Amino acid sequence: MTPASRTFQCAAVLFDLDGVLIDSTRCVERHWRQWASVHGLRADVILREAHGVRNVDTMRRIVPHLDVEKEAAEFAANEVADTEGVVAVDGAASLLAGLDGAPWAVVTSCSSALARARLRAADLALPTMLITGSDVSRGKPEPEPYLLAAARLGVEPAECIVVEDAPAGIEAGKRAGMRVIAIAFTYPPEKLQFSSADVLVARLADVSMHASDKRTIQISVSDKKWYLGPEKRRLSRAQY
Numbered sequence: 001m002t003p004a005s006r007t008f009q010c011a012a013v014l015f016d017l018d019g020v021l022i023d024s025t026r027c028v029e030r031h032w033r034q035w036a037s038v039h040g041l042r043a044d045v046i047l048r049e050a051h052g053v054r055n056v057d058t059m060r061r062i063v064p065h066l067d068v069e070k071e072a073a074e075f076a077a078n079e080v081a082d083t084e085g086v087v088a089v090d091g092a093a094s095l096l097a098g099l100d101g102a103p104w105a106v107v108t109s110c111s112s113a114l115a116r117a118r119l120r121a122a123d124l125a126l127p128t129m130l131i132t133g134s135d136v137s138r139g140k141p142e143p144e145p146y147l148l149a150a151a152r153l154g155v156e157p158a159e160c161i162v163v164e165d166a167p168a169g170i171e172a173g174k175r176a177g178m179r180v181i182a183i184a185f186t187y188p189p190e191k192l193q194f195s196s197a198d199v200l201v202a203r204l205a206d207v208s209m210h211a212s213d214k215r216t217i218q219i220s221v222s223d224k225k226w227y228l229g230p231e232k233r234r235l236s237r238a239q240y
Helices: 025-039 043-050 055-062 068-080 092-099 112-121 144-153 167-175 229-234
Strands: 006-010 012-015 104-107 160-164 179-183 199-201 207-213 216-221
Touching (some): 012 216, 025 068, 104 144
Parallel strands (some): 012 160
């Protein structure tokens, strides 16, 4: 192993969706800005907190006086009907192809209909296991979504690796007892460096996966800019 690489072994990989496998930034921001305008709210404030969290949970914090279940349902329906600008993240298709039948799942805060619509828009394979915000009573940063994915795959949490891009998702994965690879996509590395992620990399394309058999996945982080453990506290902007 060279100083510029890090390898892991696991039994299953659990991917967040938006900001990890797909880039839906333009679409997500467009809908939050429209919703904020209707309710006389500041979209920039909402967007700082909304990534990686169920829409209904974001709305409960911001507008608890509204019928947030109804608001979230309407919001989700509008998003399903609009996938303009949704594309695959660079490296996502090859990463999934490398898993070759090994256990993996998508664990997302959005609805099943929205997750499937965005995966199809990005021309990515639909997972055999999909855990969405409606499958759990407590979404990220609670560990329930990732624990449910592990249970349904029949894999111990400690044998799972989570790939995340948002602080809430990173926290959820670690609280579930899993190792977490953080991707500095939605947030800059400076925002994630003090998270509990095991590894922080600049791009999904810096990670490769290979199923050596149906229950063993080899993961390599090849980016020279990865940071691990306490050393990530010395992360500097220049490195990215």
